[in-house]
Amino acid sequence: MNTLDYFNARLQATISPMDYLKSIKINPEKYFLIDVRNGPNNLRNITIKGAKVIPEQELQNRLNEIPKDKEIIVYCWDVWCNTASKVAKFLLERDYTVKELTGGIAAWKEMNFPVSDSTQKDSTPNNCGC
Known part of the structure; x- marks a missing residue:
């Protein structure tokens, strides 16, 4: 793979926070955004506004919640x-259209883009599984 092929593949597989926001303003029904972070709820209480929370560890049992007719955008913690990436690969192998949100929740928060705060008590053990 040469450098041009690498960057073309990277751009095809990812979407930046800015491009995602611009795209959902034009076509809000095109995407299905999923927060796939593992770990205890108290560490995951801030999510991107509008994201469906499906931790990677629960994904296989919750595939019925993910529409096949939308482009799936997945994100985790940070670069x-x-x-x-693991979730994107898993979904691509099952014929979903998928992109990874570059920079994860960290980049989103750094840009002061809209978030939701679902502060909850957590009784889940800290089994990150990363």
Whole structure:
């Protein structure tokens, strides 16, 4: 793979927070955004506004919640986290159309884009599974 092919593939597989916001303003029904982060709820209480929370560890049992007729956008913690990449691969193997949101929740919050706060008590053990 040469450099041009690499960047073309990267752009095809990802979407930036800015491009995602611009796209949902034009066509809000095109995408289905999923927060796939693992870990205890108290660490995941801030999510991107409008995201469906389906932790990677629960994904296989919750596929029925993910529409096949929309482009799926997945995100996790940050650029150092590969959970969203694992989920994207899993969904692509099942014929979903998928992109990863670059930078995850960290980039989204850094840009002060809309978030939801679902502060809840957590009784789940800290089994990240990353």
